[in-house]
Amino acid sequence: xxxxxxxxxxxxxxxxxxxxxxxxxxxxxxxxxxxxxxxxxxxxxxxxxxxxxxxxxxxxxxxxxxxxxxxxxxxxxxxxxxxxxxxxxxxxxxxxxxxxxxxxxxxxxxxxxxxxxxxxxxxxxxxxxxxxxxxxxx
Numbered sequence: 001x002x003x004x005x006x007x008x009x010x011x012x013x014x015x016x017x018x019x020x021x022x023x024x025x026x027x028x029x030x031x032x033x034x035x036x037x038x039x040x041x042x043x044x045x046x047x048x049x050x051x052x053x054x055x056x057x058x059x060x061x062x063x064x065x066x067x068x069x070x071x072x073x074x075x076x077x078x079x080x081x082x083x084x085x086x087x088x089x090x091x092x093x094x095x096x097x098x099x100x101x102x103x104x105x106x107x108x109x110x111x112x113x114x115x116x117x118x119x120x121x122x123x124x125x126x127x128x129x130x131x132x133x134x135x136x137x138x
Contacts, residue, residue, distance in 0.1 A: 015093045020100050023108040032115030044116045048109060055105045062098045069095040 025036025028044045039047055069091035073080035 015096060017097075017100065020103045020107065023104070023111040026111050026115040028112075028115040028117070031117055032111075039112075039116075041116065044112060048112050048116070051105060051109050051112065055102065055109065058098065058102050058105060062095070062102060065091070065095040065098045 025033035027034050027036065027038045029041045069088075071084070071087055071091055073084045
């Protein structure tokens with residue numbers, strides 16, 4: 001056992017995944033990159049919805065992981081200190097991993113939307129709206 005103020009166990013697990021990998025190649029119809037996942041234009045909307053539902057679930061999990069990561073000792077005796085020394089790093093790693101999953105899913109949704117042409121259409125609509133705003137101004 002360690003006493004309050006002592007360093008955590010050197011054998012504790014270490015978080016080695018510190019970045020989020022890019023999503024795999026996605027092709028929708030003839031849009032996007034080949035060599036990865038391929039969807040038809042009809043099915044990609046349902047796939048995006050499934051990933052958005054997963055994102056909503058993960059955001060709820062991040063909230064819970066945040067509570068675990070911010071746990072405090074119930075008392076100032078050595079047993080509480082030992083608990084925090086053990087639980088604190090695990091809670092922080094849990095929160096970090098959940099945040100990385102959220103980022104990966106957000107990146108994957110963006111890649112799906114880009115491959116499906118949804119992102120391009122939204123950008124085109126925005127450009128048209130900006131162009132219309134400037135007309136007729138003296």
